[in-house]
Amino acid sequence: MALRPEFQSEQFQKGLEVRRAVVGDAYVDKSLNSADDMSAPLQKLVTEYCWGDVWTRPGLERKTRSFLNLAMLIALNRPNELRLHMRGAVNNGVTKDEIVEVILQAAIYCGVPASLDAMKAAHEVIAEMEKEGVLP
Incomplete structure (x- = not known):
């Protein structure tokens, strides 16, 4: 390129x-x-x-930055970026179970509608990644 x-x-x-x-x-x-x-x-x-x-600063690991991004994108209701960063989170070692925990935490602090949208996005992204063979 x-x-x-x-x-x-x-x-x-x-x-x-x-x-x-x-x-x-x-x-x-x-x-x-x-x-x-x-x-x-x-x-x-x-x-x-x-x-x-x-993202290259030494203060936080990439996995931690991914956790933060997921939470902030849920709070801001940014579904396209959320889907992208869910993939990135998995690439950075965040598990499906941890993604669910972030969504549950967000339900309390960001609201149920935000967490419902986030769970829908998580289902879509995880299914795509499983189909691609990226996730077992």
């Missing part, structure tokens, strides 16, 4: 490595390959700062 010139910085490459490890090559390739003049600056920002600066 030939990267756009703005995707060539060292910080972008650092973030790209983590982003690929967490959410997978297919998702990252699709995001970057579809970047145009309007969306490329956002892809650059997300990859450099989210993945390159924050």
Whole structure:
């Protein structure tokens, strides 16, 4: 894949490595390959700062960051990002049982409707990952 010139910085490459490890090559390739003049600056920002600066900090393990992302995305009602980060959470070692526990915790602090939507997303993502052979 030939990267756009703005995707060539060292910080972008650092973030790209983590982003690929967490959410997978297919998702990252699709995001970057579809970047145009309007969306490329956002892809650059997300990859450099989210993945390159924050996700690489030594203060938290990736699994812990995934737990936090799941909880925050449930609270913010962001189902598309939640599905993506559920996959990333599994890639970072979060189990199906732990995902259920996050959803139950969120039911108390974020509300039942948010947790019902999150459970629906979890069912979809887990079923997809089992079908793909990523999960037993």
